[in-house]
Amino acid sequence: MAGQPHSARLALEDARRADPSGQERRPAALRSGGRLASPLRECRGYVLAGGLARRLGQDKARAEIAPGVALINWVCGRLSPPITSWTAVGARAGQFEDLGVPTLGDRWPGQGPLGGIATAANEAQAGWFFVTSCDAAWARGRWVELLWEQRQGPAVVFEHEGIVEPLFGWYRGELAEPLAQALEAGHRSVWRFLNEVGATRVAAPRGWVSGQGINDPQDLTRAQTFAQKILRADR
Numbered sequence: 001m002a003g004q005p006h007s008a009r010l011a012l013e014d015a016r017r018a019d020p021s022g023q024e025r026r027p028a029a030l031r032s033g034g035r036l037a038s039p040l041r042e043c044r045g046y047v048l049a050g051g052l053a054r055r056l057g058q059d060k061a062r063a064e065i066a067p068g069v070a071l072i073n074w075v076c077g078r079l080s081p082p083i084t085s086w087t088a089v090g091a092r093a094g095q096f097e098d099l100g101v102p103t104l105g106d107r108w109p110g111q112g113p114l115g116g117i118a119t120a121a122n123e124a125q126a127g128w129f130f131v132t133s134c135d136a137a138w139a140r141g142r143w144v145e146l147l148w149e150q151r152q153g154p155a156v157v158f159e160h161e162g163i164v165e166p167l168f169g170w171y172r173g174e175l176a177e178p179l180a181q182a183l184e185a186g187h188r189s190v191w192r193f194l195n196e197v198g199a200t201r202v203a204a205p206r207g208w209v210s211g212q213g214i215n216d217p218q219d220l221t222r223a224q225t226f227a228q229k230i231l232r233a234d235r
Contacts, residue, residue, distance in 0.1 A: 040148055043127070045083040046120035047072060048113055048167065049090045049134040050106045055216040061088070061096060061134040063220055066227045070099050071214065072134045074227065079141050082148070083130055087123070089116040112188045113167055118180055124173030133167040135214035137223040143168070143205055150202045155194060160204035166190040169199075 049072055053060035061072035069077075076086045088096045093105035107122060108115030117131055128151060130144060147156050147170050157169030167190070175197065182193050204210075214220050 040082045040145065041084055043083060043129060044085045044087060044124065045076070045079065045130040045132065046104075046116075047075060047086060047088050047101070047132050047134050048116040049088045049096065049103075050109070050116055051134075053215075056214065056220065057217065060214060061090070062099070063214070065137055065220075065223050066231060069227075071137065071223075072096055072101055073099055075132060075134055075136050075139065076101065078137075078139055079130075079132065079144055082141055082145050087120075088134070089119045108183050111183055112190075114179065114188050114190050114193060115183060117166075117171060117190065118176065118183055121171060121173055121176040121179050125176060126173040128170050128172060130170055131167065133213060135219075135223075136168055136212075137214060138207075138209070138212050138226060139168060140207070143208070146205060147202060150200060153200045154197045155199035156202060157194065157199055158204040158208060159201040160208050160210045163210050164191050164194060164199075164201060165204065165208075165210065166194055 047061075049061035051060060056063065061070060063071045065071045065074045072088060080086070086101060088101045088103040089106055090096055090103045091106060091109060093103060095103045095105075097103055104119055104123060106115055107119045113133070120129055120131060128148075132139060143158075147158065147168075150156055151170050154175050155169060155171045158165040178197060179193070182196075187193065214223050
């Protein structure tokens with residue numbers, strides 16, 4: 001990515017290639033002739049990075065998960081492929097462009113993740129787009145494809161032990177108007193919105209853990225340890 005130091009780019013390449021086991025991480029359809037590659041890789045991904053992160057004590061998206069690698073770049077790297085075009089939704093336009101990530105300003109600041117998803121949908125307008133949080137450090141590219149293969153209805157997300165996981169999923173751009181209406185009506189719950197529009201729920205894959213975001217320094221330390229295991233496994 002533009003704006004990344006050489007060492008950071010190398011670390012991101014390692015993150016793209018490896019799982020903790022050191023195995024090749026490219027989704028099966030991309031390895032076997034690319035049956036899903038073209039339409040999937042034409043879709044844009046949006047990373048939500050507008051939270052205040054008060055408990056973490058620093059801008060979450062800029063926190064270093066590996067030497068010279070900001071968390072937002074790590075997440076985009078882990079999920080590329082299958083998605084190769086990423087845009088952040090931040091507190092202001094251009095906020096993370098110095099990290100090589102084009103950034104939209106949240107059109108509904110202070111309204112939580114639903115506002116970020118609505119901002120992404122407003123730009124997409126039509127077709128599928130992917131949403132992830134900027135702290136999905138443990139996410140894997142093949143999980144993106146798993147959801148893609150199950151896409152139907154207006155959105156598709158994982159469900160883990162009865163808990164819907166809305167901040168890692170595919171959404172339709174046509175949801176822009178319903179999202180705006182929900183926010184204007186004072187609704188902020190992503191879970192309620194997904195229930196109302198009839199989102200598809202897919203059983204979460206092995207390795208998924210609910211609440212695995214980075215919210216405090218201890219969470220960040222665990223994520224940094226995880227990242228080091230991945231980087232060592234690929235060497």
